[in-house]
Amino acid sequence: MKAGCSIVEKPEGGGGYQFPDWAYKTESSPGSRQIQLWHFILELLQKEEFRHVIAWQQGEYGEFVIKDPDEVARLWGRRKCKPQMNYDKLSRALRYYYNKRILHKTKGKRFTYKFNFNKLVMPNYPFINIRSSDGNLFLQTLPIFCETSMLSLIK
DNA sequence: AACGGAAGAC
DNA sequence: GTCTTCCGTT
Numbered sequence: 001m002k003a004g005c006s007i008v009e010k011p012e013g014g015g016g017y018q019f020p021d022w023a024y025k026t027e028s029s030p031g032s033r034q035i036q037l038w039h040f041i042l043e044l045l046q047k048e049e050f051r052h053v054i055a056w057q058q059g060e061y062g063e064f065v066i067k068d069p070d071e072v073a074r075l076w077g078r079r080k081c082k083p084q085m086n087y088d089k090l091s092r093a094l095r096y097y098y099n100k101r102i103l104h105k106t107k108g109k110r111f112t113y114k115f116n117f118n119k120l121v122m123p124n125y126p127f128i129n130i131r132s133s134d135g136n137l138f139l140q141t142l143p144i145f146c147e148t149s150m151l152s153l154i155k
Numbered sequence: 156a157a158c159g160g161a162a163g164a165c
Numbered sequence: 166g167t168c169t170t171c172c173g174t175t
C-alpha cells in the first residue's frame with residue numbers, strides 16, 4: 001500500500017452536494033474504475049472554496065479558467081495519489097480529451113478550456129437525473145444545461 | 156504555454 | 166481504456 005493514499009475527500013456539512021449524482025459517480029458507476037479528470041474538474045468548479053483556483057468563465061457557457069495551475073495539479077495529484085503531478089502532466093491528460101470531444105481549448109486564452117457538455121453529458125445522463133433538490137442553485141452551477149438541451153426539454 | 160508522439164502503469 | 170511520465174517541437 002502506498003503511503004498517503006488514504007485520503008477520502010468528501011464534501012462535508014456546509015458545502016454539500018449541489019451537483020447531481022452522476023457528477024460523483026466515479027466509483028459507483030457501472031463498470032467504472034478510478035475517478036476521471038473531467039469529473040474532478042467539475043467537482044472543483046462546483047465548489048465556491050476553489051473559485052480562486054478554478055472557475056467558470058462568465059459569458060461562455062462551459063468555459064472555465066484554471067487560475068492556479070499548480071494548485072489544481074496538486075489537488076489532482078492528491079486525489080490520485082500521484083504526488084509528482086504537475087500542470088504539465090495534467091494538461092497532457094486534458095489534451096487527450098480533445099479527440100474524445102470532452103473538452104477543447106479556448107485558443108488565445110491562457111489556462112482556459114471549454115467543456116463540450118451537449119456532446120458529453122446529455123446523451124449519457126437523462127434529464128431526470130440532473131435534477132437537484134435546489135433547482136436555482138443548480139442553474140447557477142451549470143448554466144450550460146439551460147442554454148442547450150434543457151431549454152428544449154423545458155419548453 | 157500549448158501541442159502531441161511514445162511508452163508504460165494500472 | 167484513462168491517464169502518467171517524459172520530452173521534442175512550435
